[in-house]
Amino acid sequence: MKRKLDQDNIPAEVPAAKTTADSGNPAAEEATFDRLGLDSRILQALVKEKFPKPTLVQAKAIPLALEGKDILARAKTGSGKTAAYLLPILQSILKKKSTVSSVKGTSALILVPTRELADQVSKAVTAFSAYCAKDVRSVNLTQKVSDAVQQSLLADSPDIVIATPARASLNLNNSALSLEQLAHLVIDEADLVLSYGYDADLKNISKSIPKGVQTFLMSATLTTEVDDLKGLFCRSPVTLKLEEGESEGDGVSQYVVKCGEDEKFLLAYVIFKLKLIKGKCIIFVGDVDRCYRLKLYLEQFGMKSCILNSELPVNSRIHVVEEFNKNVYDVIIASDEHEVVGEEDDEESTSKKIGSDEQGNAAEGEGHDNETQPAKKKRKAPKRDKEYGVSRGIDFKNVACVLNFDLPTSSKSYTHRIGRTARAGQTGMALSFVVPKELYRKHKPTSIPSTEHDETVLAKIIKHQAKRGKEVKPYHFDMKQVDAFRYRMNDALRAVTGLAIREARTRELRQELLKSEKLRRHFEENPGDLYHLRHDHELRSARIQPHLRHVPEYLIPKEGRKALAGSDGDHLGFVSMRKETDNRIRKARMQNKYRNKGKRGSGGGRKSDPLKSFNAKGKK
Numbered sequence: 001m002k003r004k005l006d007q008d009n010i011p012a013e014v015p016a017a018k019t020t021a022d023s024g025n026p027a028a029e030e031a032t033f034d035r036l037g038l039d040s041r042i043l044q045a046l047v048k049e050k051f052p053k054p055t056l057v058q059a060k061a062i063p064l065a066l067e068g069k070d071i072l073a074r075a076k077t078g079s080g081k082t083a084a085y086l087l088p089i090l091q092s093i094l095k096k097k098s099t100v101s102s103v104k105g106t107s108a109l110i111l112v113p114t115r116e117l118a119d120q121v122s123k124a125v126t127a128f129s130a131y132c133a134k135d136v137r138s139v140n141l142t143q144k145v146s147d148a149v150q151q152s153l154l155a156d157s158p159d160i161v162i163a164t165p166a167r168a169s170l171n172l173n174n175s176a177l178s179l180e181q182l183a184h185l186v187i188d189e190a191d192l193v194l195s196y197g198y199d200a201d202l203k204n205i206s207k208s209i210p211k212g213v214q215t216f217l218m219s220a221t222l223t224t225e226v227d228d229l230k231g232l233f234c235r236s237p238v239t240l241k242l243e244e245g246e247s248e249g250d251g252v253s254q255y256v257v258k259c260g261e262d263e264k265f266l267l268a269y270v271i272f273k274l275k276l277i278k279g280k281c282i283i284f285v286g287d288v289d290r291c292y293r294l295k296l297y298l299e300q301f302g303m304k305s306c307i308l309n310s311e312l313p314v315n316s317r318i319h320v321v322e323e324f325n326k327n328v329y330d331v332i333i334a335s336d337e338h339e340v341v342g343e344e345d346d347e348e349s350t351s352k353k354i355g356s357d358e359q360g361n362a363a364e365g366e367g368h369d370n371e372t373q374p375a376k377k378k379r380k381a382p383k384r385d386k387e388y389g390v391s392r393g394i395d396f397k398n399v400a401c402v403l404n405f406d407l408p409t410s411s412k413s414y415t416h417r418i419g420r421t422a423r424a425g426q427t428g429m430a431l432s433f434v435v436p437k438e439l440y441r442k443h444k445p446t447s448i449p450s451t452e453h454d455e456t457v458l459a460k461i462i463k464h465q466a467k468r469g470k471e472v473k474p475y476h477f478d479m480k481q482v483d484a485f486r487y488r489m490n491d492a493l494r495a496v497t498g499l500a501i502r503e504a505r506t507r508e509l510r511q512e513l514l515k516s517e518k519l520r521r522h523f524e525e526n527p528g529d530l531y532h533l534r535h536d537h538e539l540r541s542a543r544i545q546p547h548l549r550h551v552p553e554y555l556i557p558k559e560g561r562k563a564l565a566g567s568d569g570d571h572l573g574f575v576s577m578r579k580e581t582d583n584r585i586r587k588a589r590m591q592n593k594y595r596n597k598g599k600r601g602s603g604g605g606r607k608s609d610p611l612k613s614f615n616a617k618g619k620k
């Protein structure tokens with residue numbers, strides 16, 4: 001279908017300059033929430049949330065939304081699109097309630113592709129309506145409660161309903177959800193929602209939307225999917241196309257490293273063990289097994305990480321994100337299982353789900369497939385949640401680096417993944433491992449369902465980033481320096497057998513299921529016990545090799561940071577391997593240690609090197 005997301009769709013009364021062309025308008029940039037004419041209770045909540053002024057997309061969208069216009073907004077990831085639609089909706093609900101005495105009925109339906117996102121939007125509604133909670137009631141239909149409980153919540157006519165299209169459609173079909181009073185419809189992550197297989201649900205919902213409902217389509221990329229949704233739900237929306245360079249905090253530095261499959265593990269070891277990344281990091285891998293392989297591998301070196309994948313119970317997933325945002329964990333390994341085939345701004349973009357054969361059953365009986373299809377024969381394969389997704393829309397806070405350990409298979413997925421860093425005006429870095437064509441066939445993990453090799457995908461990524469004025473730069477590790485760590489990598493990888501991965505996966509799933517809602521409630525009441533809820537414990541299914549936990553002195557490249565991180569390492573989020581002061585202290589310690597023994601420097605150090613004195617039985 002031909003894409004048509006341009007100014008020709010803008011209603012006559014809104015001058016074109018107000019949409020795409022005036023994104024740099026200083027007046028808009030100087031906007032304050034006060035000037036937007038929002039209710040004082042909302043303003044109070046914004047102060048509490050420490051939102052000093054509207055972001056660009058908020059400054060643009062809120063006034064138009066308050067005029068009742070349909071909005072199609074494309075703005076970069078992390079630019080504040082949630083408040084851009086929530087604030088005018090809350091304003092409208094409060095206004096209605098102040099004029100009509102007993103308003104009953106659902107005013108706003110917010111559709112999101114994943115449960116994680118539904119939880120996040122639900123929390124945002126609670127935060128923004130903190131000072132008018134009695135006037136604004138909302139329900140998140142993706143929460144794990146029985147159908148009867150859900151129906152009773154809906155029977156109370158909440159003002160705002162947040163759901164995946166599947167949950168909304170199901171509740172419409174069984175008449176639990178009524179949209180008769182609907183005034184606002186939001187499709188968040190509009191560029192992704194179809195890729196989750198919600199086509200039929202969205203068509204079903206569209207039949208129940210009353211005429212004149214205000215629609216918001218919020219998106220980070222422009223695709224034919226957005227166009228399809230526009231055709232289905234909008235009258236003549238105002239299109240806000242806020243380009244990367246025009247929005248504030250234009251800050252992801254993007255780098256690629258060409259390396260073989262084994263070298264990915266080698267570089268990951270060097271980067272994390274030598275603490276070359278300053279701050280929190282999200283590592284994306286292609287599938288669930290890869291999550292465990294990498295976690296077990298890092299564990300070999302005593303490095304902790306958490307896992308996110310579609311097999312884990314939704315509460316555990318949400319909890320991991322919450323704890324990560326509270327800086328409890330530094331590294332998350334996330335499998336990106338809902339990759340979307342097709343590229344940004346690509347007319348041939350299709351909305352297929354990669355690996356969908358493995359994801360036929362939604363976990364926990366809540367996905368739409370389970371509800372509409374007869375129960376299939378029990379399979380041994382673990383159940384996965386169709387409504388899982390962490391590379392899209394999730395507001396991970398203060399992420400310094402996104403590491404694409406496995407490159408995504410489309411430029412669209414790439415945009416969403418790197419959007420987990422540099423959010424809300426911050427800066428961050430994205431580093432992607434790219435396996436060159438000649439090495440790809442040899443090393444490609446069979447579990448990664450990619451039809452294209454990394455370099456083809458990279459070419460598309462570079463092209464699409466260039467369209468936004470962004471450069472994806474090559475990053476050169478000095479492989480000679482890194483090579484010294486290769487035998488340790490091999491040692492560690494040998495211990496991470498297929499069996500160890502399977503065991504770890506089963507055990508993790510069992511443990512996370514145990515930590516489900518009841519336990520979580522308990523821990524909320526007893527925060528002291530929270531330690532037991534940690535998600536970054538060691539899996540310990542691989543053979544333990546104590547010597548790998550320490551990095552012997554002689555392995556540290558002499559040239560320090562420059563050798564590995566390059567001269568501009570600091571601004572990338574890379575830090576020096578040893579601080580200057582550390583070096584001085586260590587040198588002094590070494591000198592003291594060997595002063596009386598007639599030994600000095602690294603020669604003497606070898607004696608205490610745990611690797612050299614390693615006993616096959618391990619430490620007693």
Ligand SMILES: Nc1ncnc2c1ncn2[C@@H]1O[C@H](COP(=O)(O)OP(=O)(O)OP(=O)(O)O)[C@@H](O)[C@H]1O
Binds near residue numbers: 053081082392424
């Ligand atoms: N006006 C503001 N001032 C300060 N922080 C803000 C403001 N608006 C939003 N934020 C913060 O910015 C972060 C990103 O916001 P949000 O999740 O709405 O972005 P988004 O554009 O929807 O991203 P994505 O496309 O990835 O879904 C959140 O942590 C949010 O609290």
